[in-house]
Amino acid sequence: xxxxxxxxxxxxxxxxxxxxxxxxxxxxxxxxxxxxxxxxxxxxxxxxxxxxxxxxxxxxxxxxxxxxxxxxxxxxxxxxxxxxxxxxxxxxxxxxxxxxxxxxxxxxxxxxxxxxxxxxxxxxxxxxxxxxxxxxxxxxxxxxxxxxxxxxxxxxxxxxxxxxxxxxxxxxxxxxxxxxxxxxxxxxxxxxxxxxxxxxxxxxxxxxxxxxxxxxxxxxxxxxxxxxxxxxxxxxxxxxxxxxxxxxxxxxxxxxxxxxxxxxxxxxxxxxxxxxxxxxxxxxxxxxxxxxxxxxxxxxxxxxxxxxxxxxxxxxxxxxxxxxxxxxxxxxxxxxxxxxxxxxxxxxxxxxxxxxxxxxxxxxxxxx
Amino acid sequence: xxxxxxxxxxxxxxxxxxxxxxxxxxxxxxxxxxxxxxxxxxxxxxxxxxxxxxxxxxxxxxxxxxxxxxxxxxxxxxxxxxxxxxxxxxxxxxxxxxxxxxxxxxxxxxxxxxxxxxxxxxxxxxxxxxxxxxxxxxxxxxxxxxxxxxxxxxxxxxxxxxxxxxxxxxxxxxxxxxxxxxxxxxxxxxxxxxxxxxxxxxxxxxxxxxxxxxxxxxxxxxxxxxxxxxxxxxxxxxxxxxxxxxxxxxxxxxxxxxxxxxxxxxxxxxxxxxxxxxxxxxxxxxxxxxxxxxxxxxxxxxxxxxxxxxxxxxxxxxxxxxxxxxxxxxxxxxxxxxxxxxxxxxxxxxxxxxxxxxxxxxxxxxxxxxxxxxxxxxxxxxxxxxxxxxxxxxxxxxxxxxxxxxxxxxxxxxxxx
Numbered sequence: 191x192x193x194x195x196x197x198x199x200x201x202x203x204x205x206x207x208x209x210x211x212x213x214x215x216x217x218x219x220x221x222x223x224x225x226x227x228x229x230x231x232x233x234x235x236x237x238x239x240x241x242x243x244x245x246x247x248x249x250x251x252x253x254x255x256x257x258x259x260x261x262x263x264x265x266x267x268x269x270x271x272x273x274x275x276x277x278x279x280x281x282x283x284x285x286x287x288x289x290x291x292x293x294x295x296x297x298x299x300x301x302x303x304x305x306x307x308x309x310x311x312x313x314x315x316x317x318x319x320x321x322x323x324x325x326x327x328x329x330x331x332x333x334x335x336x337x338x339x340x341x342x343x344x345x346x347x348x349x350x351x352x353x354x355x356x357x358x359x360x361x362x363x364x365x366x367x368x369x370x371x372x373x374x375x376x377x378x379x380x381x382x383x384x385x386x387x388x389x390x391x392x393x394x395x396x397x398x399x400x401x402x403x404x405x406x407x408x409x410x411x412x413x414x415x416x417x418x419x420x421x422x423x424x425x426x427x428x429x430x431x432x433x434x435x436x437x438x439x440x441x442x443x444x445x446x447x448x449x450x451x452x453x454x455x456x457x458x459x460x461x462x463x464x465x466x467x468x469x470x471x472x473x474x475x476x477x478x479x480x481x482x483x484x485x486x487x488x489x490x491x492x493x494x495x496x497x498x499x500x501x502x503x504x505x506x507x508x509x510x511x512x513x514x515x516x517x518x519x520x521x522x523x524x525x526x527x528x529x530x531x532x533x534x535x536x537x538x539x540x541x542x543x544x545x546x547x548x549x550x551x552x553x554x555x556x557x558x
Numbered sequence: 559x560x561x562x563x564x565x566x567x568x569x570x571x572x573x574x575x576x577x578x579x580x581x582x583x584x585x586x587x588x589x590x591x592x593x594x595x596x597x598x599x600x601x602x603x604x605x606x607x608x609x610x611x612x613x614x615x616x617x618x619x620x621x622x623x624x625x626x627x628x629x630x631x632x633x634x635x636x637x638x639x640x641x642x643x644x645x646x647x648x649x650x651x652x653x654x655x656x657x658x659x660x661x662x663x664x665x666x667x668x669x670x671x672x673x674x675x676x677x678x679x680x681x682x683x684x685x686x687x688x689x690x691x692x693x694x695x696x697x698x699x700x701x702x703x704x705x706x707x708x709x710x711x712x713x714x715x716x717x718x719x720x721x722x723x724x725x726x727x728x729x730x731x732x733x734x735x736x737x738x739x740x741x742x743x744x745x746x747x748x749x750x751x752x753x754x755x756x757x758x759x760x761x762x763x764x765x766x767x768x769x770x771x772x773x774x775x776x777x778x779x780x781x782x783x784x785x786x787x788x789x790x791x792x793x794x795x796x797x798x799x800x801x802x803x804x805x806x807x808x809x810x811x812x813x814x815x816x817x818x819x820x821x822x823x824x825x826x827x828x829x830x831x832x833x834x835x836x837x838x839x840x841x842x843x844x845x846x847x848x849x850x851x852x853x854x855x856x857x858x859x860x861x862x863x864x865x866x867x868x869x870x871x872x873x874x875x876x877x878x879x880x881x882x883x884x885x886x887x888x889x890x891x892x893x894x895x896x897x898x899x900x901x902x903x904x905x906x907x908x909x910x911x912x913x914x915x916x917x918x919x920x921x922x923x924x925x926x927x928x929x930x931x932x933x934x935x936x937x938x939x940x941x942x943x944x945x946x947x948x949x950x951x952x953x954x955x956x957x958x959x960x961x962x963x964x965x966x967x968x969x970x971x972x973x974x975x
Contacts, residue, residue: 204736243741264745277711279756281764294755294774355617 192268192345192378194218194241198250201236201402210236212402213250218395221376223369225393227383228425233402235350238382242348243267254345270344272352278323278334285310285319288337295342302341309340312374332364336371347372347379353388365392386426390414398422414469416547420554423467423547424511429497429522433467433510434482435551443548446482448540452548456558464557465510465549468541470497473523475531481540482507484521486531496530498523500537564625565643565661571607572661577648580656581615590664591958603664603958610664610956611642618646618658620730625660627729634701635843637694638726639665639714665725666955667911668714671757673957675766684767684776686722687715688754692783693816694724695750696791697842704742706731709753717910717954719860719917747784751777791817794836799826805835812837816859818844852887855895857913864917865895894936901940906948908955919943 195218201211211233218224226234239245241252243264251260259267278287289306297305310316313333323331339347352368353361369392372379383389389396390410397407398421406418410426417423423431437444442452443464450466457464474481475498484500499520502509511519523539531537548557561577576584581600590603590610600615616624621644628641639662648656671687691713698705705712705726712728735742758773767773790811797804809819821839826832845862849855849869857865872890873879898919899912910918923939 242745244739244745245741246739264741265748279760279763281760281766282756283763286759286763290756290759291752294752294777355620 192255193220193253194224194346194378194380195253196237196241196250197253199237199240199247199252200249201233201240201245202248208402209248210402211240211399214399214404216397216404216407218378218380221378223372223379223381223392223394225381225383225389225396226399227386227389227396228399228405230384231401232399234382234384234399236402237399238348238350238380241346241380242269242271267346268344269346269348270339270342272336272339272347272349278331280322280324283320283322284315284326284334287323287334288341291338292341305341305343306337309337312340312371313337328360329363329367332367336368340375345378347377349379349381351382351384353383361388368392387428390426396426398425416556417467418556420465420467420510420549423549427469429470430511431467431469431547432473432521432523433465433549434521435463435508435510436466438462438464445540446538447479448481448538450540450543450546453558456548460550460557461552463551465551465554466541467547467549468545470522470524472542472545473539474542475523475525476538477531477536479538481538482521484537484539486533486535486537487520489530489533491527491530494527495524496527498525498531498537500539503536560647561645562647563643563645564622566629568643569607572643572645575604575606575613577645577659578651578656580650581613581659590956610958612639612662612664614660614662615657616660616730618644621646621658621660624729624732627732627734628662630734631698631701631703631726631729636698636701636703636726637723638729639663662727664956664958665714665716665727667914668716668725669954669957670714671710672761672766674715675761684758684771685779687724688776688779689783690715690718690722690724691750691754692780692787693842694726695746695780695784696787698726699738699743699746699788700791700840702735702737704733704735704738705729705746706733706749707753708746708750710757711753716858717914718858719864719914720921721860723858723860743788747781750780750784754780787815790815791837791840794834797833797835799831799833802833805833808835808837812840813844816844816863817842818847852884853891853895855891855913857911861913861917864920865913868894868916868920898936898940901937902944902948906944908953909948909951910954915948918947922947 194216196214196216199211199214200209202209214237216224226237228234236245240247243259243262247260251258253259254267254269282290285306288309289302292302292305306319307316310319313336315330315333315337318326318330323334326334349368353364356364365388381392390413393410395407395409396413398405398413400421406413406422408416413422413426417426417431420433424433434445438457438460439449441454442450443457443466445466483503485503486498486500488499490497490499499522501520509519509521521539525531549555550557563572565572575588581602584602584604588604590605602613604611604613625641625644628638631638632640642661642663644658644660646658648658650656674683674687687710691708691710694713695705695708707728707730712726714725714727715722716725755773755777758767758776761767762773795804795808805822805824809822812819817840819837819839820841821837823836823838825834827834843859845866846857846859849857849862849865852869855862855865869887869890872894873886876886878886895916898916902915909915919936919940922943923934923936926934926939926942
């Protein structure tokens with residue numbers, strides 16, 4: 191039983207002025223699967239390593255359960271880095287491959303056998319314990335490797351981009367396996383990835399970092415439906431949310447030729463412009479001249495639905511976003527697969543008022 | 559997508575290799591040796607323009623990262639394989655994208671630990687390998703390299719005057735930092751210990767471990783050896799103001815371990831009764847640098863120590879202690895070392911490197927002398943050695959083998975049974 195708590199945890203690398211992890215506050219519940227996600231250099235791996243004891247904590251504290259582990263060595267923290275080494279030894283049986291690290295740790299034979307049996311039960315490997323790894327399928331071998339971490343029965347599992355060198359298909363399979371296994375074991379897990387899809391599909395909660403600062407920590411659903419700021423809005427979701435800077439009016443905002451009502455009290459201090467965000471599935475598309483005028487570039491047919499990729503007819507209107515190629519970022523709308531606009535045609539769009547997001551143009555913070 | 563080759567000194571012959579074919583299916587006729595065992599990644603050895611190259615198939619970003627890391631480690635003078643090229647943008651004949659390849663030069667006269675175990679071993683080989691790995695790990699840590707996957711499989715060994723010198727071959731999981739924290743070093747050490755124990759247990763399970771020693775006990779040695787060496791190289795020492803000779807003593811101890819001290823911090827306490835000394839910058843290769851300066855011979859640390867001892871004996875034996883060291887060294891080189899190493903017939907040169915051969919001849923002379931109960935001239939010793947010992951040794955110039963022979967957990971589509 192272990193909770194994990196980052197309490198104002200800060201890491202400043204020698205020679206750097208700005209922290210790589212800046213006053214991180216996260217509470218991970220016992221048994222929870224928390225995913226640390228963000229673009230490269232955001233501090234997610236550093237945070238995980240601070241928890242593992244591999245990176246010094248310059249300020250703040252880290253707790254595992256009711257123990258302050260800030261200054262403990264990695265060995266004394268009772269955490270296991272999974273997939274550090276995923277090689278299996280060919281001459282050793284599956285049982286020995288799973289249990290040999292316990293032998294090194296001085297655990298007695300009876301206890302090793304018991305723990306290996308238990309792990310094998312959870313991993314559906316009971317019938318294979320006396321076989322050699324060569325006789326196993328790829329998926330079974332992966333489970334043996336997980337077994338190596340499970341038999342140590344640590345308080346917390348730590349995983350740092352464990353799927354990064356797999357091809358796309360195996361990545362999806364393994365992702366599901368890890369998530370379902372974690373749920374069966376109920377061991378608190380902190381998982382690092384740069385891939386928001388991995389984060390969305392695996393985590394009970396997601397902590398999104400940027401430049402060492404926590405942007406939001408919430409369930410995948412909350413992150414998707416109520417992003418805290420423009421960065422979260424643009425990072426979570428695929429295809430990404432459309433974000434457009436628009437003028438503020440007396441009773442709302444002007445979205446092309448379409449007026450959207452927004453409570454003035456929300457817009458109070460946000461200047462002449464705000465950023466309006468809408469997910470591709472929350473875009474109203476019309477050919478009546480109502481809304482923001484777009485020219486259709488590409489249509490991606492998916493059967494039931496289609497994605498329309500379009501650019502504003504007025505070149506002065508820029509789409510905001512966090513992508514690498516923000517300048518060329520298209521506006522994306524999901525439409526009925528049977529009513530798809532032609533390539534090169536003109537369409538008008540505005541957000542579904544029930545599912546639109548409004549952000550402060552300067553700070554990027556969510557309004558309301 | 560166009561094929562892209564990144565290399566410091568690209569060899570046009572690289573273009574002749576079948577990059578459109580998955581590495582696993584490369585034709586046997588271009589391979590320098592047949593693959594042995596299974597690696598985490600597909601690895602093959604090819605012969606190109608007179609040298610042997612190791613080719614590893616791996617994702618492009620990882621390949622480029624490892625290539626850069628190996629280059630940086632080489633620049634820092636760390637013992638590791640030399641990166642040769644990264645080939646990316648590979649497309650198969652069926653139009654499918656293929657993973658990139660990292661190409662490294664094969665380290666001549668190096669031996670994977672499994673090859674060492676397949677030979678008849680001298681007693682204590684396992685511990686000598688671990689000692690060499692401990693030195694490598696300390697050197698890498700001093701340079702700020704965090705390995706992440708320390709193991710016998712990820713290391714190659716070269717003979718070093720009866721001992722071994724270890725070289726890093728796989729930097730995939732590594733990171734170069736300014737300085738490592740204690741936690742990072744301990745983590746590497748912990749991984750090293752578990753991997754070594756696992757590797758030895760695997761040899762034991764396969765009936766390949768000839769020594770009757772507990773793998774767990776042998777694996778513990780990496781911790782003790784590493785800590786001893788790290789402590790000696792970096793630890794502070796408090797000495798009494800009246801014992802200043804101990805500063806010199808510390809330097810000598812480090813030299814004896816094969817290290818030079820480039821920077822030593824000396825601080826006195828407020829009342830000046832005790833002095834605290836701590837090495838700040840140490841550099842491996844004390845003996846090999848000295849031998850290089852004196853003779854131009856570039857050999858490993860223990861070989862250099864052995865050769866320097868013979869040079870000292872030569873100096874004393876010819877009564878030239880007062881003379882300029884460089885001049886005597888030159889004479890030793892032309893009168894002793896070169897004639898001995900040149901006496902090896904052409905057909906036997908791939909057995910051992912010259913410096914290791916010289917070491918073996920010195921050992922052999924000692925045995926002959928002990929048996930005969932009188933001194934044996936070096937010429938006689940080399941002739942007897944070449945006739946009776948050398949032909950029975952395996953060729954070690956290019957002992958190839960996939961360095962990691964464990965089964966991949968992450969099996970590609972072809973590996974699914």
